Amino acid sequence: MSERTLTAPLARGATIGILGGGQLGRMMAEAAHALGFKTHVYSDVADACAFDVADAHTHAPFRDEAALKVFAASCDVATFEFENVPDDTAAFLATHVPVAPSPRALAVAQDRLTEKNFIAGLGIATAPYVGVSNAADAEEAVTALGAPIVLKTRRMGYDGKGQAVAKTPFDAPAAFETLHSVPAIAEKFIEFEYEASVIAARGRDGSFAAYDPPKNEHENHILRRSTVPSPLSAAQVKDAVGITRRIAEALDYVGVLAVELFVAKDGALLVNEIAPRVHNSGHWTIEACATSQFEQHVRAVAGWPLGDTARRTDAVMENIIGSEVDAWLAKADEPGLHLYGKREARPGRKMGHITRLTPRRS
Ligand code: AMP
Numbered sequence: 001m002s003e004r005t006l007t008a009p010l011a012r013g014a015t016i017g018i019l020g021g022g023q024l025g026r027m028m029a030e031a032a033h034a035l036g037f038k039t040h041v042y043s044d045v046a047d048a049c050a051f052d053v054a055d056a057h058t059h060a061p062f063r064d065e066a067a068l069k070v071f072a073a074s075c076d077v078a079t080f081e082f083e084n085v086p087d088d089t090a091a092f093l094a095t096h097v098p099v100a101p102s103p104r105a106l107a108v109a110q111d112r113l114t115e116k117n118f119i120a121g122l123g124i125a126t127a128p129y130v131g132v133s134n135a136a137d138a139e140e141a142v143t144a145l146g147a148p149i150v151l152k153t154r155r156m157g158y159d160g161k162g163q164a165v166a167k168t169p170f171d172a173p174a175a176f177e178t179l180h181s182v183p184a185i186a187e188k189f190i191e192f193e194y195e196a197s198v199i200a201a202r203g204r205d206g207s208f209a210a211y212d213p214p215k216n217e218h219e220n221h222i223l224r225r226s227t228v229p230s231p232l233s234a235a236q237v238k239d240a241v242g243i244t245r246r247i248a249e250a251l252d253y254v255g256v257l258a259v260e261l262f263v264a265k266d267g268a269l270l271v272n273e274i275a276p277r278v279h280n281s282g283h284w285t286i287e288a289c290a291t292s293q294f295e296q297h298v299r300a301v302a303g304w305p306l307g308d309t310a311r312r313t314d315a316v317m318e319n320i321i322g323s324e325v326d327a328w329l330a331k332a333d334e335p336g337l338h339l340y341g342k343r344e345a346r347p348g349r350k351m352g353h354i355t356r357l358t359p360r361r362s
Contacts, residue, residue, distance in 0.1 A: 001095035003102070006204065010076055010302035012036050017075030017097065019089075020082025021048025021057070023340040023350060024278050027286070028081055029053050031294035037302070042071050049341045050081070062089045072096035079255060079301045083109050083276050084156055100204075100254035100301040101276050108251065109276040112154045112185045122250055124243050125270050127262065132184040135173035141186035142169040148189040153179050163221070165189065190270060192262035196230050198244040199282035201256045201296045204303045208248060209296070210241040211289060212311045216260075216281050222348060226281040226317045228288065229362060232263065240269055247274060256297040258282065280350070284315040287336050287355045313357040325351035 021043030060067035090103035153162035164175035200210035215230035258279030282293035291307025336355035
């Protein structure tokens with residue numbers, strides 16, 4: 001069966017289906033409600049925090065075709081807040097309801113080797129990389145790329161999960177084994193100056209709008225802080241946004257996407273990965289921009305015009321991670337506090353964030 005497409009802008013009060021029930025889905029649902037839409041969240045997690053705010057929810061496995069059909073029948077369009085939804089789930093769903101971004105965009109972003117080949121195929125710079133299928137490949141990768149290397153599982157990695165560093169060819173087989181010897185990619189370890197990301201949207205009519213790219217700081221592989229403006233020069237911002245546009249156009253993308261970048265010491269931009277969804281490093285847009293990334297995504301998937309991405313203030317967004325949430329009351333007198341309503345504060349779990357605004361300097 002062929003994929004369904006949206007032929008006209010979504011009508012007032014239509015229902016947007018969201019696959020994945022985390023904080024991104026929660027904030028997306030809230031933005032959808034502000035534009036008068038209804039939401040139906042589908043997650044395989046029983047107490048998904050997006051369920052709390054959705055008009056309807058389904059708790060079922062992602063491969064439950066009967067549940068997916070019922071979900072599709074209740075929605076006018078479906079989208080994702082989570083890229084590890086199985087790509088055949090997305091493809092199945094797309095035969096029942098228009099899905100944006102497309103299952104193809106999801107499939108490209110889900111497999112780190114396919115993703116890197118796709119980016120490199122567009123002539124866009126990445127860290128040097130090779131595919132790794134076994135321990136011998138891992139060992140050879142260190143010689144081919146130069147030490148150290150980062151080994152990453154091709155699938156299901158996020159927040160540094162499924163990664164191991166090998167400093168010498170001798171370390172490489174053991175590093176590969178820590179990834180349970182699953183198909184992987186080896187990348188040269190980049191001594192970057194800092195990390196940045198471009199959050200942008202492409203509409204159904206091909207229109208494109210990017211936000212000012214933040215600088216991103218990680219701790220234990222988890223995003224700690226995003227800051228705008230970043231130290232990127234105007235020329236680097238233009239390049240970064242241009243790269244993102246080429247990626248979005250090559251995927252015939254609809255919705256918000258994020259492109260994560262390493263900024264090398266010589267100023268070169270290397271694409272690390274594509275997130276085919278709204279992104280943690282774009283949360284500051286809620287307070288600092290006329291249109292938040294969540295509203296923008298809803299506009300794009302609904303076939304509505306994209307909103308204004310202009311940044312009105314400077315901003316620093318900090319994540320509230322794990323038990324840090326216990327100190328929320330100390331921050332409660334500040335504007336810009338967001339708590340996701342998650343009941344269990346497990347280590348490394350994103351529990352909320354706070355965005356602090358200052359007047360725009362430049
Ligand atoms: P990823 O899951 O690919 O986004 O990686 C998580 C984090 O690990 C990145 O944000 C970087 O801080 C670090 N990292 C990933 N790949 C590399 C690399 N090739 N060189 C240096 N650091 C890396």
